[in-house]
Amino acid sequence: MVRRTRSHSSGFSFRAIASRSRSNPALFRLLTPERRAGIGPALPGLLLEWARAVRASGDDAETHTLLESAYGWGIAYGHHGTSVEAAGELAAAHALAGRTVAVRLWIDRATALHRANTGDPDVPMAARFASAVLAGWRLDLATAIRLLDECGLVPSIDADVFVSGLRALWLGQGGAGGAEARAGFERLVAGHPARSVVGRLVAQLVPAYLDLRADRPFAAAQNLVPDGPYRVWISAARAGANLALGDSEEAAVDAAVTIDEIAEWPYCDIQMRVIHAALALRAGRQDEAVAAFADALSLVAVHELPAPLLIVPPADLRELALAAFGDDTPPELSALLEALPPSAAPRSPAPLTPRELAVVRAVAARPTESNGEIAKALGVSGNTIKTQLKSVYRKLGVSSRAEVLALLADSGLLDA
Known part of the structure; x- marks a missing residue:
């Protein structure tokens, strides 16, 4: 069970990891009592490992089931550190979804167990991350950023994407340091693309939310x-x-x-x-x-x-x-x-399709070239360029290339 799960992990096959991790607890129950007794003490850590693998595939319900099992078996076998980690990660998962009552329950469990078994008065790392997320959703941005900086990286695939993305989001909403944080996040994602389903979600949503807050809905919708x-x-x-x-x-x-x-x-x-x-x-x-x-x-x-x-x-x-x-x-x-910022002037244009956007970018890169020349560069017909530009004009409420480029100059959409 362990070898097969880890072999999938090393190849980043999250669908295979998730499938294997879901079946492992059931296989454990099929073992003979003697075998179960032998592997039992290792079970809490294995359940925690499998939960992280399933979470990468985007199956929230199964992740919660495995984390709750890791928490319970950890207490049963005296592996309190594993139980604390599982409780903290449950708190973090519930926090990202916005389930505040469940978050507080699991933060309290993680903190109480951690303090009882270590004497350390601090809140465990994953539980602190959950508290940061709750503060961010309450729009207490200063507290959210402070807690995020204190907790470091949570034990998760794409943890750096989570932490950098939330930091960029909250700094961007607060106004100070937002541009620099966003640039750092985009460099991170470009250099090390998110590997998990939820990591890719964060990589899409954070720039979109920031574009919306900056009154750049064209850019938000396109991405x-x-x-x-x-x-x-x-x-x-x-x-x-x-x-x-x-x-x-x-x-x-x-x-x-x-x-x-x-x-x-x-x-x-x-x-x-x-x-x-x-x-x-x-x-x-x-x-x-x-x-x-x-x-x-x-x-x-x-x-x-x-x-x-x-x-x-x-x-x-x-x-x-x-x-x-x-x-x-x-x-x-x-x-x-x-x-809130002042209300923006009303707009009417709809977002451009990927094909329309490609044509607009080609026009921006070759402003003096004819439709035929641009068509040749893109490997399409002149009629295709004409049709796409007509659709762009209609959506943006303009009638010329120059107006298109002027309207989209500050939207970020012309950057290839």
């Missing part, structure tokens, strides 16, 4: 590709970008998910509810908008998660607050609205 077990997270970010672009139709397509798809992730659930509220308000369905916004705010209160509300443009959030509360906005929401 998001909904796919895999976390596709609803990507879809929520795309919907936010399309709202900022003024394209309610595309935003509605992105936000077309079922409650079952998002119920396990309160952070994403809040995002989708406030997106639906913004779409309803834009369509003139005020009662529906107010009801959806109330649902989102209820989840914010239960989980102490104001950060997901920032997925919609500031103007939409202000209009929702006005529709729901008039001049009697609750203090917490009022403080959030006051911290």
Whole structure:
């Protein structure tokens, strides 16, 4: 069991790792009592190792099951250090999803067990990482960054991507040092691409969230590709970008998910509810908008998660607050609205397709060349270039190449 799991790990075949790691606990139960007794003391550490392997594949439910088993068997065999690690990693997993109550339960378990068995008053590393994430989702950014710096790297595949990405996100939201942190994160991902499913999710979401906060929805939308077990997270970010672009139709397509798809992730659930509220308000369905916004705010209160509300443009959030509360906005929401940047001017263009973007970049690189010359360079026909440019003009509301380049000059999209 161990050899096969580790052989897959060395080749970074996460699907094979996950498959093997899921079957290992069942195989353990099939061993004879004598064999089980022999391997039993090693089981807590093995379960922890298998949980990390499954987490890399994006199977949250199975990861939690394996971590809880590692915690329980660790206590049974007196391997309290393993139990502390498992509890801390459960806290971190729940924190990233926004399950605040579960986070606090596992932080308390990890901390109590750690202190009882070591006498060390400090909070364990993984539990401290979970506390940092909770602080970030509460928008207590100074505390989040301090805790993140204190905890170092969590024991996880792509741990450097997690820590660098969250640091860039929180510094970017806070305004100070954000550009430098983002550049460092992008260098890290470019030099050492994320290997796990959840690592690739972070690599997509962090730049997109920062682009949205910097009022660059074109760039945010272009770099998001909904796919895999976390596709609803990507879809929520795309919907936010399309709202900022003024394209309610595309935003509605992105936000077309079922409650079952998002119920396990309160952070994403809040995002989708406030997106639906913004779409309803834009369509003139005020009662529906107010009801959806109330649902989102209820989840914010239960989980102490104001950060997901920032997925919609500031103007939409202000209009929702006005529709729901008039001049009697609750203090917490009022403080959030006051911290938002000024509402951007409305936009109408929809995001460009990869093919359209390739043509626009070719035009930017060869501004004096004809359509035929650009077509030859791209290996397509002149008619293809013409068709793609017409579509770009329609989406951006312009009528010439020069206007396209001027409009996208500061969007980041012209960088190949």
